[in-house]
Amino acid sequence: MMLDEPYRWADAVSNRREYVEDQLTGGSPVVGLGYKDGTLLLTMGRVQQKIYEIYDRIGMASLGHPTDIEKLRQSAVDLASVVGFNYSDADVTLQQIVHFGLGPAVKTSFDEVYRSPFIVRILLAELDAQDGAATFYTVDYDGAFQKSVGFAVLGGNAEADKAMQGRLDDLDWEKLSLAKAMDAALISWAAGRWMGEQTEIPEDEAELEKALAEADLPGILKAELESLVVEAAVFDRGVPGKCKYRQLTDKELASALKPYRAAQ
Amino acid sequence: MSAEGDFLDLLKSGGFKLPGGDLSGRTPSTGATSAFQPTEGTTILALKYRDGVLIAGDRRATAGHSVIYDRADKVIDIDQYSVLAISGSPAIAYEIARVLEHSFLYHRRRQLQEMSLEAKLRRLSLLIRDNLPMAIQGIGAVIPIFATFDNAEKRGKIFFYDALGAQFESADFSTTGSGSPAIRGVMFYMNQWGEQRFAELDRDAGIGLVLRLLHTASEYDSATGRFEQGADIFPTVKTITADGLSEVSGEELGELYGRFIERTPGL
Numbered sequence: 001m002m003l004d005e006p007y008r009w010a011d012a013v014s015n016r017r018e019y020v021e022d023q024l025t026g027g028s029p030v031v032g033l034g035y036k037d038g039t040l041l042l043t044m045g046r047v048q049q050k051i052y053e054i055y056d057r058i059g060m061a062s063l064g065h066p067t068d069i070e071k072l073r074q075s076a077v078d079l080a081s082v083v084g085f086n087y088s089d090a091d092v093t094l095q096q097i098v099h100f101g102l103g104p105a106v107k108t109s110f111d112e113v114y115r116s117p118f119i120v121r122i123l124l125a126e127l128d129a130q131d132g133a134a135t136f137y138t139v140d141y142d143g144a145f146q147k148s149v150g151f152a153v154l155g156g157n158a159e160a161d162k163a164m165q166g167r168l169d170d171l172d173w174e175k176l177s178l179a180k181a182m183d184a185a186l187i188s189w190a191a192g193r194w195m196g197e198q199t200e201i202p203e204d205e206a207e208l209e210k211a212l213a214e215a216d217l218p219g220i221l222k223a224e225l226e227s228l229v230v231e232a233a234v235f236d237r238g239v240p241g242k243c244k245y246r247q248l249t250d251k252e253l254a255s256a257l258k259p260y261r262a263a264q
Numbered sequence: 265m266s267a268e269g270d271f272l273d274l275l276k277s278g279g280f281k282l283p284g285g286d287l288s289g290r291t292p293s294t295g296a297t298s299a300f301q302p303t304e305g306t307t308i309l310a311l312k313y314r315d316g317v318l319i320a321g322d323r324r325a326t327a328g329h330s331v332i333y334d335r336a337d338k339v340i341d342i343d344q345y346s347v348l349a350i351s352g353s354p355a356i357a358y359e360i361a362r363v364l365e366h367s368f369l370y371h372r373r374r375q376l377q378e379m380s381l382e383a384k385l386r387r388l389s390l391l392i393r394d395n396l397p398m399a400i401q402g403i404g405a406v407i408p409i410f411a412t413f414d415n416a417e418k419r420g421k422i423f424f425y426d427a428l429g430a431q432f433e434s435a436d437f438s439t440t441g442s443g444s445p446a447i448r449g450v451m452f453y454m455n456q457w458g459e460q461r462f463a464e465l466d467r468d469a470g471i472g473l474v475l476r477l478l479h480t481a482s483e484y485d486s487a488t489g490r491f492e493q494g495a496d497i498f499p500t501v502k503t504i505t506a507d508g509l510s511e512v513s514g515e516e517l518g519e520l521y522g523r524f525i526e527r528t529p530g531l
Binding site for chain 2 (some may be wrong): 049052053054055074077078081082084085086241243
C-alpha cells in the first residue's frame with residue numbers, strides 16, 4: 001500500500017479512527033467531579049481497578065484497552081515521580097504530565113500508521129492546581145487533550161460525552177458535599193451508558209435531548225448494579241500528609257448507592 | 265520484558281548519582297589526614313514501648329569541633345509507618361532518606377501495592393552499600409536506625425545497619441551516633457534491671473526515658489545537642505504505633521522535660 005500518497009494517508013487515518021472508535025464505544029464511562037472538600041473520580045466495572053493514583057494530588061481514570069491504559073499510567077507515574085524527586089512535589093503538575101507526557105505519546109502512537117494505536121480515552125484530575133480547586137484534563141485516543149475546571153467526563157463516544165456533560169453543567173460543584181457529588185456522578189455515568197447503548201442516534205439534537213430526558217437513568221443504574229460495582233476514589237483535602245488519594249469506604253459507597261439498590 | 269519499576273534504576277537512567285557515587289572509581293584514601301571536616305553528628309535511639317516504637321534524636325550537627333547547626337532534624341519520616349533516624353554524614357543521609365521515601369511511594373503507585381517490609385529493608389541496605397566509597401574514605405559514613413510498625417505481626421520493629429549495609433534487628437532498643445557509647449550500657453541496664461522493662465512503659469514514661477537518655481548522651485558527647493527550652497530547641501521524638509506515625513509536639517516535650525529531667529526521682 002502506498003501510504004505516502006496523501007489521499008491514502010488520509011484514508012488510513014480515517015480507517016484508524018473508525019477502528020479505535022469502534023473499540024471504545026462499549027466502554028464504561030468515567031466521571032470526574034470537584035466537590036467541597038476535594039475531587040471525585042467515579043466509574044463502574046466488574047472487578048478490575050480503573051481509577052489510579054498518579055501522584056500526591058493527581059489521579060487518572062480511563063476506558064479502553066487494559067494494556068494500553070497500563071502503559072500510559074506507568075509512564076505518567078514515572079514522569080511525575082522523577083520530576084517530584086529532582087525538583088519538588090510542588091513542581092509536579094497535571095499540565096506537565098499531559099502536555100509533555102501523555103499527549104505526545106498518544107499522538108505519536110496514533111500517527112504511526114504501521115503500528116497499532118493506543119485504544120484509550122483518559123481522564124486526569126488534579127486537586128488544588130494553580131488555576132483551580134479541581135482541574136481536569138481529558139486525553140483522547142488521537143492525542144487531543146482538553147482542560148476543564150470543575151468536572152470532566154468520558155464516555156464511549158462523543159455523543160455520550162455530551163449526554164454526561166449535560167447532567168453536570170448546571171451544578172454548583174464547589175458547594176457539593178461528597179454524597180451529593182457521588183449522586184451527580186452516578187447519574188452522569190448512567191447518561192453516558194444510556195447514550196453508549198443507543199444503536200441509532202437521532203440526527204436532530206433537540207430530539208436526542210428529549211429522548212435522553214425521558215430515559216430512566218436511575219433505572220439504568222439499578223439494572224447495572226446487578227452485575228457491576230462502583231469504583232470511586234477521591235483526592236480529599238482532609239487526608240493527613242501530602243498524599244491526598246483515598247478510595248471511598250464501603251460505608252460511603254453503600255449510602256450513595258442505597259437509592260439504586262433493589263430493596264432486600 | 266524488562267523488570268522495570270525500580271525507582272533508583274529510573275533515576276540512574278536519567279543520570280542520577282548518590283553523593284558518593286562519583287568516588288566509586290577512585291582509590292580509597294590512605295588514611296592521610298585531610299583538612300576537610302565533614303559535617304556529622306548525633307545521638308539517635310529507638311526503643312520498643314507498650315504501643316509500638318519510640319524513636320528520637322538530638323538536633324545538633326557538627327564538623328570537627330564546630331557546631332554547624334543546632335536545629336537539624338535527624339529523624340525523618342519515610343512513610344506513614346516508617347522512620348529513618350540518621351547518624352553520620354547528613355548530606356548523604358538526607359539523600360538516602362529522600363530516595364527511600366520516593367521509592368516507596370513510587371512502588372505503591374506503579375505496582376499498585378505497598379512495598380513489603382522485607383523489600384523496604386533491602387532497598388535501604390542497598391542504598392547504604394552504594395555509599396561504600398564515601399564510607400571507606402571516612403568522609404561520609406551513614407549509620408541509620410530504621411523503625412517501623414509491622415501491621416501483619418501487629419508490633420513495632422527496629423533495625424540498625426553498619427556502614428557496609430548489613431542489617432540487624434534489635435530485640436528491645438538500639439542507639440547509634442557519637443553519643444551512643446554513653447547511653448548504650450545505660451539502656452541495657454535500665455531494660456534489664458530497671459523498674460519496668462521498656463516493653464511495659466506507657467507513652468509518657470517512654471518519652472521521659474528517651475529525654476533522659478538524650479540528656480545523658482549530651483553530658484558526655486560534645487556532638488550531641490541539648491534540650492534548650494529558651495531557644496525553642498527540642499529533640500525530635502516520634503512514636504510509631506498501629507495508628508501510624510506521630511511526632512511529639514514541642515509543647516508536650518517541654519512539659520515532660522519538666523517532669524522527668526528537672527525533677528530527679530526515678531521513673
